[in-house]
Amino acid sequence: MPISQDRSRVAANRLREIAGPDLYRRNPFRVVGLATNAKPAQVRAQRHLLLGALDLGSGGVAGDRRLPLPRPPSAQEVRTAFDSLERPDHRLVDELFWWWGEPGACGCPAEVHEEHDAAVEAHAKALDAETDEELWVDAADAWMDALDHPGFWDHVRHRTAALSDRRMDESTVDGLRAALPKALLAPQVALAGTEPALADLLDAWDLPAAVLDDARRTAAEPASRRIDELVDEVHSLLRTEVVHVAADRVDELPALADLLDRLAPHERYRWSAKQRNRVAVMLNNCGLALKSADRYRSADLLERALSYVVEESDRATIADNLAAAPAPSWPAVDLGRQGGTTRSPGYPVRTPDPLLPARWPSNLAVFALYVAAMTICVTGLLGAPTWVSVIATVLFSWAPMGVITSDWYRSLMSDVATFVVGGLAFVLGWSVVSSTPWDVLARFLWPGVAFSLVSPFVYALFADRQDRG
DSSP: OOOOHHHHHHHHHHHHHHOSTTTTTTOHHHHHTOOTTOOHHHHHHHHHHHHHHHHHTOOOOOOOSSSOOSSOOOHHHHHHHHHHHTSHHHHHHHHTTSOOOSOOTTOOOHHHHHHHHHHHHHHHHHHHHSSOHHHHHHHHHHHHHHHHSTHHHHHHHHHHHHHTOTTOSHHHHHHHHHHHHHHHHHHHHHHHTTOTHHHHGGGGSOOOHHHHHHHHHHHHHHHHHHHHHHHHHHHHHHHTTOHHHHHHHHTTHHHHHHHHHHHSOTTTOHHHHHHHHHHHHHHHHHHHHTTTTOHHHHHHHHHHHHHHOOSHHHHHHHHHHHHHTTOTTSOOOOBOSSTTOBSSOSOOOOOOOOSSOTTHHHHHHHHHHHHHHHHIIIIIISOOOHHHHHHHHHHTTHHHHHHHTSHHHHHHOOHHHHHHHHHHHHHHHHHHHHTSOHHHHHHHHHHHHHHHHHHHHHHHHHHHHHHHO
């Protein structure tokens, strides 16, 4: 008989549709408590009995006695189960995942049914428990034993004929045979994202390497996709010089890289190694971007980058950057977004350290505003003498330091913004000073001198706290 690709594809699609963590919990035979060889008349009678009882509220559904459901099914779940049983093409697939019982008209050897039923029981128990590793190994061994028996697919052929549906023939059996290995792994793959140990147990299945590799890639896909999203986001933040926000976002990457490595070890899979290297590149680039603003965090990011890097060329570059971190006068090499390329080719050139921080124009504007505000409040609004204003300015000098060392301030004050703010503040300040009498300006002089004397010490305390944090 010629093989129908359409019928084969329909059978495979139905198998993939039900293959998930609820593979056995939603099995209609388990839900309604019928045998897989139940006649259509038995199915109709059971439907009338159970749904009638549910409609009258006279009790729940007993379900399967050998392996009861963890909880009683709802009325809708019972209706869905009967609807599936009344469709032969759906029912055939569901029969694969419940008891075959004693051989009857199929004429199968007893061990065919026994091994199949042992596999169903082991797999259902593993899925009900979810995290019991021994149950998963037992399930894999049991299913491999069942599938190794040549009589397994003879039984499926018999049931295809017994259900007597023109939509099913030998092509249906071929479709199920081809799709069953992946369907058996699908529940474990779906759970591996939150239980990575289950990915290691995929190797317990004696299946072709290509099937196991595809299962690991499917399990790792959400973590890999999240890495792609974060790498793109961090790259965009670095381009717009929102450095501290980028560093906060890049902190999420190592955990994702660790999860990815559990699901698909980078030593085995080149695509996983590539993702791990991209994480290292982003850690490196954030470390370089923070070098002048937060050298301790910069060094930490570079050290972590070195622990995740895979490509040897990138490893050498990151190692050089880490070695240069304690001495910022040596410019480090920034790795490109795609690992292995560099944005600063050639040898590093020694350049002198900047004498002033990059944000000094806007910092001066903040300091001047602080001194002016304190003087106006204390001497102007409160009418206190100048010496009180001096003391208040010193006591509250932590306030402007908190502003200039905050993440939000550093994010706002890019190279252009800091000079624009500083320039506007200078023009406005000069206008005010030139039009203000000396006796009024004198009230601001001593608080300004006092702040100038204590500000280096206060800034040092803030910088030390930030580095330790």
